[in-house]
Amino acid sequence: MAELTVRRVIVACDAVCDIRPAVEEAAALAARWHAALHGVFLEDENLFRLAALPFGRQISLSSRGASESFAAADLEKLSSALGGAMRQALAEVAARRGLTWSFGTLRDLPTVSAMAGIEGDLLIVETAARPFAGSWRPRSAWDQLAEEPARPILLRRRGSVGRGIVLVLVSNGTDWERTLGAGFAMAGGDEEIVVLVGETAGVGVEAVRRSAERFAAAWGRKFQVESAAADGSALLRSVQRLDPSLIVMDSRGADGITMRALMTATRCDVLLMR
Amino acid sequence: MQDRRSFLRRFFAEVLPVTADRELFSAVPPVSADSPVAEKRGWVAGEPLPASIMRHCCDPSQLGFSTTDELTEVGSLVGQGRAVDAIRLGIAMRRRGFNVFAFGPSGAGKHTLIQELLERQAATEPAPPDWCYVNNFADARRPRCLKLPTGRAIPLRDAMKRLVADLRVGLPAAFEREEYRARREVIEQQFKHRHEEAFGALQHKAEEKGIGLLRTPMGLALAPIRNGEVIPPDVFKGLSAEERQRLTADIEALQGELEAVVRRIPDWEREHREAVRQLNRDTTAVVVGHLLAEIRTAFADLAEVVAHLQEVERDILEHADDFITEPRPAEGGVGASAPAGPDGDTPSFRRYQVNVLVDNSGRQGAPIVEEDNPTHQNLVGRIEHLARFGALVTDFNLVVSGALHKANGGYLVLDARRLLTANFGWESLKRALRAEEIRTVSLEQLLSLASTVSLDPEPIPLEVKVVLIGPPMLYYLLSELDPDFPELFKIAAEFDDRIDRSAENIGLYAQLIASAARREKLRPLDRTAVARVIEEAARLSGDAAKLSAQIRGVTDLLQEADHVAAGNGNAAIAAADVEAAVAARRRRSDRVYRRLQEEIGRNTLRIETEGERVGQVNGLSVITLGRVSFGHPSRISAQVRLGKGEVIDIEREVALGGPIHSKGVLILAGFLGGRFGQRGSLSLTASLVFEQTYGGVEGDSASAAELFALLSSLSDTPIRQCFAVTGSIDQFGRIQAIGGVNEKIEGFFDVCEARGLTGEQGVLVPAANVQHLMLRQDIAAAAAAGRFRVIPIETVDQGLEWLTGMPAGEPNLAGEYPNGTLNRRVASRLAVLAKRGRPSEANEIHRKHAKGERNNG
Structure with a gap:
């Protein structure tokens, strides 16, 4: 493993x-x-370049909409x-x-x-x-x-405290299992992990399920695996219905939905990508 | 000063029974031995009293029952007709200020009687309404009071409690529903869309001109972009002048547009907040309206409650967030300062609760409340506080009712002494009665000692009848010194300390004894015991013709007699048990008395009971120690010498004599002047003293004895020491009644008995005191056996004749007394003194005296 x-x-x-x-x-x-x-x-x-430009100004709510100087020294x-x-x-x-x-x-x-x-x-x-x-x-x-x-980057949803959904993007490479393992380590607190597997070209749902079984055993966690349709709207409906703690999908994203839109819609806490 | 004098005059006129006796005495004409009156009353002034007169016994055979078990119950109304009438009037008068002050001696059964009368009256009146405090949503500092029909407060309180509980479940559920979420999402999306539309359009427009919209730490900024990055300053400088000018102009134009968009943001946010609030309000209204409907129906007949529910609904709609999120204090409302309640209710929910101040549910009739500790707080209620995060906070739920709240619509019984000594109790009671409302305010606020924000609950209208119970002195003091008192307590219910010993009252008294025995779960009394208790009641009253109305003392005696009867194995209390209880009671408290008697027996205190002495007579005084009074003989002596017609009261000279005693001595001087100074001035100086007394002397009951000693000294006529004398005199030589006659006689009797009764010994007492005689049985027995005498006298001359064995003598038309009379001796001695007092005579006498001395020599 x-x-x-x-x-x-x-x-x-x-x-x-x-x-x-x-x-x-x-x-x-x-x-x-x-x-x-x-x-x-x-x-x-x-921002430093802007501050150095002759027209470098900023507008804030505290200035009630009036522009104010944006000096390099202040920055x-x-x-x-x-x-x-x-x-x-x-x-x-x-x-x-x-x-x-x-x-x-x-x-x-x-x-x-x-x-x-x-x-x-x-x-x-x-x-x-x-x-x-x-x-x-x-x-x-x-x-x-x-x-x-x-590269492996963990994108933290602003304002989260690390207890929301973990979205794992996988691609057909040798490291996708490591990424999934990290997702398991982060997801769901102490509760049962519900894994929703979307379209994962080149990996397959069964491969994810087998890996999930191993990780769950290794981490001592209960889990269940559900699969979702390939298109983005179907994936969103499944998320709303199942309230998963771990979403696994292809790193290229799903049909009809961008990765950023998915993050916003599912209120993902963490996106781990490979 | 004038007020003070008038008060004292009235006080003495109304309180001191001695004065009344004197008036009575003044109205009694002299009675001769053979007159029908003397025959009827069975005694003659100037003659020894028959034993039967010394103790007015109660004949058990006249009582008409065997034991008190046969007697029916009687209330506490026996012999207190005046007080009963006053109290009845007071409690029936539903007008301002007709409160009652019941006063009289302690132990007279005032509490019991008042309780009985109030209970009778209260039972005929309806139970008063309930009172609650609820939150004032307009000003939480001033909780509103709600008046509810009897028994409706608790249901309202419970209904409001259920409402909050239901809302805490129902509202979050409503906000969790899909319908709410969808509507909320629409609002959020609209808000977001508006932002994105405005900023997105601006961003798009800027990008078309090669300008980017950047997020700065504080806000937004516009900058020229190349390849996704801001143009470095050196590159910008390298641009053509036209290009730089174009970029600058574009940025300035876009900046203007951005400023316009940013300026609209607060409006958008306000609209967003309002939209969310309205949605919350709509969602809440459905739930609240449904839950409140049931309460509205239940209390539809109460306009005040309906109005309050309306405010509750409005407030819940405004603060729906409290139910769907973690409750937080509401701004400026109860929640802002309110503590979490003891039941765990969070502050924001406490403002919907109902604080039931007075619950009269299940009450039959008007309330009768007796407050044992009538402090300010216990009367008008208090505002409690709870510690919250180190601060003391409060709300309307912590307003606690006082005795006035509980008695509102009924009767409040207070002990006047406790009220006056309790912390601001009297002032608070007066304030409430004057304003006819109960204003619950803390003592710190009342005294302006606290400047912290506190509650000012809406005052509650007050309709209460207050009955104060206290001693007469307090009534007179308040009447004199507190101008509010007569306005607020217009009914004076004066309890008598004694009742007439009429045949009817004796029957009622027997019933009273029976009631007390039953109430205290004592053995029944047989009729001999009842008769003995009645005798003791007469003795306690200090008057053979009266019975003590101080029921507590009689009840105490019954309990002690019951204890004796139990020890004797008696099923019913007998006269012997009562007698034993009386004797035991006397023995318990006679240590000082016995000690004085012992010292007299040992001649440490010199009291002579035989022989004759010039200028010396046995006087009698009463010593009162706590609740015990006893008689004590004192030797009174007089010395006469040449002088200017003054009588020196040695007690007064050394400040041991009280004013009344001094007054008696001055009256004595007045008598001397009146009887013997008509023909010339009195050239004597007399000194009078209570021998072997080391404390103060007060009262005028020894003035007769002092006069006898003085006349004995003046006439050089010895006084028989087998007699003791008590009585006061007036300027005409009439003997007047005194107090404590029984104790005084008993005190001298005990001295004589210890030395052996001779049959000669006796006590001269004012004839006016005969009616008060209720002497011990052993004294009556000694008198019956001819071993002791009690001789009533009406005049000084009667007393002189008994004391000296000489006729006093009546003056002829020329004002001269016959030879061989005591008055003649006095007049002659005064004439000699007068002669010696004249300067020429004095010189002649002196000359003769000197010559005589030479002759003798």
């Missing part, structure tokens, strides 16, 4: 993330896997403060859980992305930026990573 070996859990945040919950959740997983905890604070290069200070806050959060959480921890600040997104490719590392990022005015959420830097299903 393939096993998920995680040596280091990397949690990456930027200035529009909720830092403390992200760190808490990453620490919980690190503790579960006996892994080290590493924090990365990403200083968004685009530097803010980034420094938020980075410090993340470092502090890491230190506190790691001390409480007895974890080894480290921290770094980066301004380069590709460097952060590259961390996901390191063997034994699991990168956790928030799926979306903090919404503006309660609901509208512009694209964030992390969206770019989510659309690159090449």
Whole structure:
């Protein structure tokens, strides 16, 4: 049986993330896997460029819709403060859980992305930026990573506490069982795991079921496996009917639904992708 | 000062029975031995009393029953007609201020009688309404009171409790329903769509111009984009001027549009909130309306309740979230300061509860409430607090009723002494009676000692009849010193401490004894015992013609006699048991008395009971220690010398004499002047003293004895020491009644008996006191055997004749007394003194005296 070996859990945040919950959740997983905890604070290069432009201004709700200056010096200070806050959060959480921890600040997104490719590392990022005015959420830097299903990245749904649905995207490769194992490790708390298997080209429902049996035995968990139709709307109906704790589907997504739409509709807590 | 004097005058006029006796005495004309009156009453002033007069026995054969088992019950109304009439009037008068103050001696059965009368009256009246406090949704600090028909408060409280419980289940269920979720989703989607439409359109428009919408830590910003990234500043500088200008202009234009969109966000959010609230309200209304319908139907006849339910419904619709999410305190409402209740109800739900202040369900008739500790809080109720997160908080559910609430519509019985000494009880009661409403306010608020926010419950209309019970002194003090008192307590019910010993009353008294014996579960009394108790009741009243109305004392005696009877194995209490109980009671408390008697026996205290002495007479005083009074003989002596006509009261000189005693001595001087000073001034100085007394002397009952000692000294005539004297005098030489006559006689009798009764010994008492005689049986027996005498006297002269054995003497028309009379001796001695007092005479006398001395020498 393939096993998920995680040596280091990397949690990456930027200035529009909720830092403390992200760190808490990453620490919980690190503790579960006996892994080290590493924090990365990403200083968004685009914002620094904007601040350097002559028309760099921002509009906030607190300014009642009036634009205000967006100076590089202010951004530097803010980034420094938020980075410090993340470092502090890491230190506190790691001390409480007895974890080894480290921290770094980066301004380069590709460097952060590259961390996901390191063997034994699991990168956790928030799926979306903090919404503006309660609901509208512009694209964030992390969206770019989510659309690159090449490395194991854990996309954390904003505001979750790690107890919702785990969506596992699989593809016909040798590591899909490791990914499924990680999903088992995270899903469903102590309750019975309901596994909903969607269209998984090249893997097949039966293969997933067999792996699930092994993982369930290994983790001492009860489970049941249900299969869903290939198209997106049918998959959503099955999710609503079965209320699964683990969804397994092809990394290419389902027909008629994007991965992001699926995340929103199913209110997934965690998306683990391979 | 004038007020104080008038009060004291009235007090003494109305309270002190001695005064009444004196008035009675003044109205009694002298009676001669052969007059029909003397024959009828069986005694003559100036002659020894027959033994039968000394103790007015109760003849058991006249009682007409064997034991008290044969007697029917009688209430506590015996002999208290005046008080009963007053109380009946007071409780029947339904007008403001007609409250009752019942006063009289303790143990007179005031409580029992009032309870009986109130119970009779209350039984004929309807049970009063119930009272509740409910939340005031407009101002939670001022809880509203609800008046409900009798027995409707508890059902309302239970119904509201059920309502909350049902809502806690029903509302979340309603909000879980698919229908609600769908409608909520529509609202959320509309809201979201509106955002996305506005921002999306702007973003799309910006992207077409190569401009991106970025999320900054604080808000949104617009920036030129190339290949998905913001153009670096150096690249931007490298752009052509037209391109830079175009980008700048586009960004400025888009920024304006973005500002417009952002400015609309608060409105959208408000609309969203309102839409959600309306949805919640609609969803809640269906559930609440259904659940409230049942309560509305049950209380449809009560407009106030219906109005309250309307407010409850409105509030629930406003705070539906409390039922579907974790309850939180409501802003500014009860929940904001309210504690979690003892029953675990969370603050936000407590505001729908009903605090039943007074529940009269199941009550027959009007309530009668007796408050034993009438403090401010126990009368008007209190506002309790609960600790919550280190702070003390309260709400209308913590308003607790007081005695006034419970008695509202009925009767409240209070002990006046406790009321006046209780913490602000009297002031609070007056305030409530004056305003005719009960305002529950904490003492700190009342005294303005607390500045914290507290409750100010709506006052409850008050309709109560208050009956205060207390001693007479309190009634008079309040009447005099508290101007509110006469306005609020217009009915004075005065209990007598004694009732007439008429044949009818004796029968009723026997029934009263029977009732007390039954009530206290005692053995029945045979008629001899009842007769003996009646005699003791007369003795307790201090008057042979009266019976004590202090039922408690009589009941105590019955219990003690029952104990003796039990020890004797008697099935019924007999006269001997009562006698033994009386003797035991006396013995228990006579330590001081016996000690004084012992000291007299040993001549440490010098009292002579035989022989004759000039200027010395046995006086009698009464010593009261706690509840025990006993008579004590004292030697009174007088010395006369040349002087200016003054009588010196040595007790007064050393501040041991009270004002009444001093008054007696001055009256004595007045008598001397009146009888012997008509022809010239009295040139004497006399001094009077109670020998061997070391405490204060008060009262005028020794004024007759003092006069006798003085006249003896003046006339140089010895007084027979086998007599003791008690009685006060007036300026005309008439003997007036005194108090404690029985104790005084007994005190002297015991001294004589210890030394041996000779038959000569006796006590001179005011004739007016004969009616009060209720002496011990052994004294009556000694008198019957001719071994002791009690001699009633009406005048000083009667007393002088007995004490000196000389005729007193009547003056002739010239005002001269015959030779051989005591008054002649007094007049002669005064004349000598007067002569010596004149300066020329004095010199002559002095000269003769000096010559004589020389001759003798």
